[in-house]
Amino acid sequence: xxxxxxxxxVLAWSLVAHALPPISARDVDFTGNHPMRNVDGPYADPEVTxxxxxxxxxxxxxxxxxxxxxxxxxxxxxxxxxxTGVFQVYFAELLLPDSTTVPLQVNGxxxxxxxVSIPAYGSFWSPxxxxxxxxxWIHGGQLRIGYLVDTTGIPGLVGYGMTREWRFxxxxxxxxxxxxxxxxxxxxxxxxxxxxxxxxxxxxxxxTFGLYYAQRFAYPGQENLTSNWFDESNSFKLSTxxxxxxxxxxxxxxxxxxxxxxxxxxxxxxxxxxxxCQRGPYDLRAFLSNDICPIGxxxxxxxxxxxxxxxNHCVVLFDGKIFDACLALxxxxxxxxxxxxxxxxxxxxxxxxxxxxxFTGVAKRFIQPSEIISFDxxxxxxxxxxxxxxxxxxxxxxxxxxxx
Amino acid sequence: MTALLSLTTIFLSYNQAQSECKFxxxxxxxRGFVLDLSRHHIDQLSNEISYLFFLRSxxxxxxxxDVGLRRSPRSKQTIEIESDPLFGYLNDRRGLPxxxxxxxxxxxxxxxxxxxxxxxxxxxASAQVTLHYTAHKEKGKPRFNNETxxxxxxxxxxxxRQAMSIAVRWKLAGVGSSIDAGxxxxxxxxxxxxxxWMTSKGFTVTWDPMKRMATFxxxxxxxxxxxGSREGFDGSVRKDxxxxxxxxNGELWAKTSQLSSWIN
Numbered sequence: 001x002x003x004x005x006x007x008x009x010v011l012a013w014s015l016v017a018h019a020l021p022p023i024s025a026r027d028v029d030f031t032g033n034h035p036m037r038n039v040d041g042p043y044a045d046p047e048v049t050x051x052x053x054x055x056x057x058x059x060x061x062x063x064x065x066x067x068x069x070x071x072x073x074x075x076x077x078x079x080x081x082x083x084t085g086v087f088q089v090y091f092a093e094l095l096l097p098d099s100t101t102v103p104l105q106v107n108g109x110x111x112x113x114x115x116v117s118i119p120a121y122g123s124f125w126s127p128x129x130x131x132x133x134x135x136x137w138i139h140g141g142q143l144r145i146g147y148l149v150d151t152t153g154i155p156g157l158v159g160y161g162m163t164r165e166w167r168f169x170x171x172x173x174x175x176x177x178x179x180x181x182x183x184x185x186x187x188x189x190x191x192x193x194x195x196x197x198x199x200x201x202x203x204x205x206x207x208t209f210g211l212y213y214a215q216r217f218a219y220p221g222q223e224n225l226t227s228n229w230f231d232e233s234n235s236f237k238l239s240t241x242x243x244x245x246x247x248x249x250x251x252x253x254x255x256x257x258x259x260x261x262x263x264x265x266x267x268x269x270x271x272x273x274x275x276x277c278q279r280g281p282y283d284l285r286a287f288l289s290n291d292i293c294p295i296g297x298x299x300x301x302x303x304x305x306x307x308x309x310x311x312n313h314c315v316v317l318f319d320g321k322i323f324d325a326c327l328a329l330x331x332x333x334x335x336x337x338x339x340x341x342x343x344x345x346x347x348x349x350x351x352x353x354x355x356x357x358x359f360t361g362v363a364k365r366f367i368q369p370s371e372i373i374s375f376d377x378x379x380x381x382x383x384x385x386x387x388x389x390x391x392x393x394x395x396x397x398x399x400x401x402x403x404x
Numbered sequence: 405m406t407a408l409l410s411l412t413t414i415f416l417s418y419n420q421a422q423s424e425c426k427f428x429x430x431x432x433x434x435r436g437f438v439l440d441l442s443r444h445h446i447d448q449l450s451n452e453i454s455y456l457f458f459l460r461s462x463x464x465x466x467x468x469x470d471v472g473l474r475r476s477p478r479s480k481q482t483i484e485i486e487s488d489p490l491f492g493y494l495n496d497r498r499g500l501p502x503x504x505x506x507x508x509x510x511x512x513x514x515x516x517x518x519x520x521x522x523x524x525x526x527x528x529a530s531a532q533v534t535l536h537y538t539a540h541k542e543k544g545k546p547r548f549n550n551e552t553x554x555x556x557x558x559x560x561x562x563x564x565r566q567a568m569s570i571a572v573r574w575k576l577a578g579v580g581s582s583i584d585a586g587x588x589x590x591x592x593x594x595x596x597x598x599x600x601w602m603t604s605k606g607f608t609v610t611w612d613p614m615k616r617m618a619t620f621x622x623x624x625x626x627x628x629x630x631x632g633s634r635e636g637f638d639g640s641v642r643k644d645x646x647x648x649x650x651x652x653n654g655e656l657w658a659k660t661s662q663l664s665s666w667i668n
Contacts, residue, residue, distance in 0.1 A: 235445070247518075304544055311490065
């Protein structure tokens with residue numbers, strides 16, 4: 001009702017006055033939200049800033065489930081009238097992708113107002129208004145806030161009102177580590193993968209599955225063993241990756257570090273874990289993997305599962321469990337059909353579990369000297385009839401030099 | 405009176421203040437690559453890297469060229485992985501059209517794939533060129549749009565050799581050093597201009613700008629030397645001439661003590 005009345009006033013005012021109102025909007029500043037950036041650089045803070053060089057606007061803001069968000073608005077009075085007005089935030093809501101809206105609270109109510117001192121020919125900030133009431137799970141939408149500057153008490157000064165909108169992302173925990181200033185692209189990605197989750201482990205599973213099935217990274221197996229997205233000082237080239245659209249090649253380091261960053265964007269502290277196979281024949285670490293379906297291929301097709309020769313494998317370690325978006329396995333640790341990437345598996349479950357005739361996990365056995373045709377270039381003739389055997393991994397944190 | 409306006413927040417990217425890449429490389433326009441990013445980065449360990457990033461819209465591929473100077477040691481795990489006799493790939497040259505190595509150690513593509521990457525190192529200086537193709541799905545697997553592999557690998561080799569020269573110049577004369585400073589540092593270290601030196605020995609010269617390879621001919625002898633390599637062909641025999649050939653301002657520079665012994 002209020003909004004309908006206001007629309008009427010706008011129409012009436014614009015038909016009669018034929019001029020801009022003397023009060024105009026300037027800056028908007030959220031507090032409590034997470035620092036954000038995208039591939040081009042940091043987002044503006046205040047989130048909207050008017051300046052002589054134009055407008056800088058943050059295209060999104062991020063808050064976690066338990067976050068305390070407040071907002072204030074700056075305006076400029078381009079008239080000689082001054083006095084005390086009323087600044088009213090009369091609604092806040094979150095518009096979801098299914099076109100439903102979640103009403104948000106303003107200072108704990110549906111709306112709030114406070115007096116504001118309006119100088120002549122000067123700028124003035126509104127008080128802070130607390131915004132709350134978004135759902136307690138990972139999601140995103142369009143934050144809409146409607147406000148009025150009521151100047152009824154200042155004769156001759158025309159008031160002002162506006163509805164503003166921001167892309168609004170609710171993540172699980174405040175982003176951490178390399179994502180302390182969270183990259184918008186990654187936050188959108190993780191929001192899509194883990195939509196609706198409120199549990200860290202389940203969110204981690206969603207991120208692992210989401211990345212595996214994203215048709216983003218493709219691991220071409222033995223064709224490509226060097227990492228593609230690290231520079232010579234071992235920094236992950238996130239900017240160039242995000243600028244490259246579509247499917248790209250990546251090995252387990254690329255996938256694990258990217259997954260590590262996805263976890264961090266949702267505030268899930270984790271580490272990329274390098275699993276080196278213990279030394280075997282020839283004093284090599286080379287091992288034959290289980291039949292794996294590498295990231296990028298369709299894991300529902302049995303012929304996409306093949307063994308690969310590796311010396312090491314990089315994964316994500318979160319809450320003591322392994323999350324591996326680089327590959328899918330046909331069987332779960334209990335021998336049931338799985339056909340998905342390992343997520344929240346124990347270290348042992350991920351590496352090797354002996355079930356007698358069968359085994360589960362990533363590592364099947366050492367590569368035998370008789371299977372090595374050539375060291376340079378590496379060429380093998382795998383004897384797929386050789387039985388599985390227990391090997392052990394030597395795990396260490398994979399330390400990389402940051403992100404570019 | 406009150407006005408109600410609706411405003412959708414305008415996306416205006418905010419460019420972080422970062423320095424520009426400290427080198428330039430020329431890519432022929434007909435190759436379709438357009439510069440998208442130019443950056444210079446110094447990390448917390450004072451490692452420096454400059455990189456250029458290009459996009460090619462026609463085949464949705466991307467290309468990056470990095471030149472870096474490392475000032476921190478490699479981690480033990482990195483050294484162990486890179487030196488693995490099965491998967492380490494030191495000073496490989498099989499995947500390059502010239503069949504000559506770049507730098508003292510490095511990696512080259514093993515075969516046609518969804519990406520190609522050349523890594524070349526000279527002590528703590530490095531050059532890296534990576535080209536990524538995108539893919540479409542066929543029978544449940546990604547099939548990369550790499551039909552232009554042969555011409556692309558030639559471009560990547562050319563860029564890698566030029567980038568290696570820049571990396572060596574930075575190592576000798578400082579990051580972002582000028583052509584003149586690079587020339588002085590090369591002279592100080594005993595390098596001479598290869599073309600005039602070979603000409604003085606009676607050789608004629610031809611230049612392959614893609615392979616960055618000079619072919620020197622005198623009578624029955626043909627010597628091929630490539631920018632950024634310490635290898636060359638004396639006839640059909642691959643030989644090591646002991647130091648990298650450095651390109652500077654359109655000329656090749658070399659140490660000639662071992663090359664002298666190649667000349668009949």
